[in-house]
Amino acid sequence: MLVVAEREQLPVPQAKTGDPAAWDTLFRRYQLPLYVYVFELAHDEQTSLDLVQETFIAAVRHIGDLRDDAKFGSWLFGIAHQKCIQRWRKQKHEEILPDEFPDAPDESENRPDDLLIRQEQEAEFMQLLNQLPLPQRSTLLLHFVEDFSLEEIAGITGTAVGTVKSRLHYAKKALRKLLEEKK
Amino acid sequence: MKTLREILFARHRTAAPKLDAIRREVLSAEFVREGRRVAVPKFRIADAATLPLLVWRELIFPCRRTWAALAAVWVLIFIFNFSQRDKAELAARKLPPPSPEAIMAWRQQEKLLAELIGPPGTTGDAERRKIFLPKPRTENAEFLAV
Numbered sequence: 181m182l183v184v185a186e187r188e189q190l191p192v193p194q195a196k197t198g199d200p201a202a203w204d205t206l207f208r209r210y211q212l213p214l215y216v217y218v219f220e221l222a223h224d225e226q227t228s229l230d231l232v233q234e235t236f237i238a239a240v241r242h243i244g245d246l247r248d249d250a251k252f253g254s255w256l257f258g259i260a261h262q263k264c265i266q267r268w269r270k271q272k273h274e275e276i277l278p279d280e281f282p283d284a285p286d287e288s289e290n291r292p293d294d295l296l297i298r299q300e301q302e303a304e305f306m307q308l309l310n311q312l313p314l315p316q317r318s319t320l321l322l323h324f325v326e327d328f329s330l331e332e333i334a335g336i337t338g339t340a341v342g343t344v345k346s347r348l349h350y351a352k353k354a355l356r357k358l359l360e361e362k363k
Numbered sequence: 364m365k366t367l368r369e370i371l372f373a374r375h376r377t378a379a380p381k382l383d384a385i386r387r388e389v390l391s392a393e394f395v396r397e398g399r400r401v402a403v404p405k406f407r408i409a410d411a412a413t414l415p416l417l418v419w420r421e422l423i424f425p426c427r428r429t430w431a432a433l434a435a436v437w438v439l440i441f442i443f444n445f446s447q448r449d450k451a452e453l454a455a456r457k458l459p460p461p462s463p464e465a466i467m468a469w470r471q472q473e474k475l476l477a478e479l480i481g482p483p484g485t486t487g488d489a490e491r492r493k494i495f496l497p498k499p500r501t502e503n504a505e506f507l508a509v
Contacts, residue, residue: 200394204386211382216371218376229381236389302370309367323369 192249207236211255212222214260219266220321221314231267235260254332257322261336301358308358316351319344392416 190209194202219228235330238259246255309317315337322333330348334341365373423430461469 198394203394207386207389211386212375212379215382216375219375220371225378229378229385232382233385233389236386237393240389240393254404276460280380302365305367305370306374309498320367321371325371 190249190252192246192252194269196246198244200228203240206239206252206256210256214256216325217318217321218260218264220309221318222267223295223310228239231263232258238263252333253326254328254336257328258277260336263320305355307354311313312351312354315339316347316354318352319347320355321346343356 186214188209191202191205195206196201196333203352211232214232218231218235222228222231239256246252301356309320312320319333320335323326324338328336330341330344335342335350337344
């Protein structure tokens, strides 16, 4: 079963008071999901490690800006997302960002584990995932890795909920197509 | 059958030691040096020990390419400046000394000029000041009557 950040008892109030043990717990909890998210966007180990480190530092320094403690996870991923965007802008990769799709049907009831992959399909699945446009990949990863809601993904990526819904729908559709073809 | 989350986590499990190292590094940098921090202010004054690190991390490292470019430009300016100075010195050294005729002509011109304008501060200015000194009106009237 998926671990949902917002339903966990995380020591965010203690972290706000500057408790290093609380920060250690929070970083332990999020270091791998953050790395997975950043790596699958950047595809470079050193860049991803740098981005995770920058995210941690920014989180410690700006924890005062977090209003709702329950949203610590999406707030942290929002910082990481912004760091990725800044890195892309520096590398002049802005042209791969836009994607336009018609409105998608409502899939908000779908769970991240509704897409199950067989072991022999893994390599091809990852290949296809990497072929998705960056905004779709980002949305899909946030949905699958941390089970963020559409509203939370919209907050992290700075887009409208409708856009997130559309991106998620088309990304899942593309992945399902592959899975059905291989059955 | 696996979920995408399980696949992704399994693929990146090898990064865990590096992430642990990063976590420890961040925590030691942010907390250990300054002790247990009670409040997390947005802007904090760095102490003398962390200032160079802070300057490096906040000012230099994010714009390292710009700083490198500026440094390169300065190096080029210095090189250009030194090369030009060397050239000027060499050119001055290469010039032949003036001939005795030229020195004589220059001295004659200097003498002529001194005769024309006189030695500095002797006659001209002081006399001119005396002539134009303002006089009382009564003296002027006597002069007119005469």
